[in-house]
Amino acid sequence: MSKAYAKIIVHGSPISKSNFKLSNLKGRSILPYNSGKYHDRYAIYEEQIAYEARLQNPNTILTESLIAVLKVYYKSKKRHPDTTNIPKSIFDGIEKSGLIINDAQIRRLILEEYYDNQNPRFELELLGESTYYINYEIRERDSTLDPIEYSAPSNKKSSYISKTKDSNKNLNITCCEICGKPLKKEEAISANKGQTLICKNCLRKLF
Incomplete structure (x- = not known):
């Protein structure tokens, strides 16, 4: 029996669905796809995620509960979407690919933010809980680093x-x-x- 595991890497600056939603006349949220305008960008990105997920993991369907390790690499430390909004956007694309049945399968998530101005991307590992488990700890540094400061959004x-x-x-x-x-x-x-x-x-x- 093969282990429940998949890895997906999608190149390009990660974007969040929340930045591209519009409302129709009835107040319902919509995601334009082929309007020829700026807001099409997210729907196209979601299709890219679905395509890459399936291409990189042929003949794989994960049906059990999963651990997700998501590493997001932005171009800039100062200008990028809220990282906490990124997972939902990515998992929607992964679900659309058929690699998973439902994004509700993600029961544990490790989310890490990095910066790579030459190669922005995200790297996602999906691991079945029947085979894998998380063991982590938070420790105090031996020497402190310069803090990354944030201004109000x-x-x-x-x-x-x-x-x-x-x-x-x-x-x-x-x-x-x-x-x-x-x-x-x-x-x-x-x-x-x-x-x-x-x-x-x-x-x-x-x-």
Whole structure:
């Protein structure tokens, strides 16, 4: 009996489905595929994942509960999707390939973030729990490293308090969630059921 194991490597900068969702007139989330516009990018990426998963693991179907070890390699330390949003996006593509039956099979997940500006990619190992198990520990370093510091995400900066020079009143300033530039209310374009505000210039770039 062969061991339940598969490995998939997909080259290219990993992307998250959450960045490419649109809503139709009924408010339902949709993922465009052949609109010829920027939002097609995720659906095409999902197809690439499915293709590579099947090509790299021919005649393999994993039906049991699984351990997943996912290593994500970004081009940049500063500009990349939230790594916590990446697994769902990848597993949707793996499920579409037929390599697994359902992404609910993933019962244990190790997720690691790395950087490779020459070869961004993700590497995923799937291991059947009937054969493999996880044994890990967290230890304190003998010597500390320079911390990787993070700033607040753009959606936290969309509303901030600014004091004017000639007034003690606080003024709420709304900013475009893509470019971060201040917006006047009449210039703001609402998206994502009113939760996202963007400027006209950024809207034109998206479409």
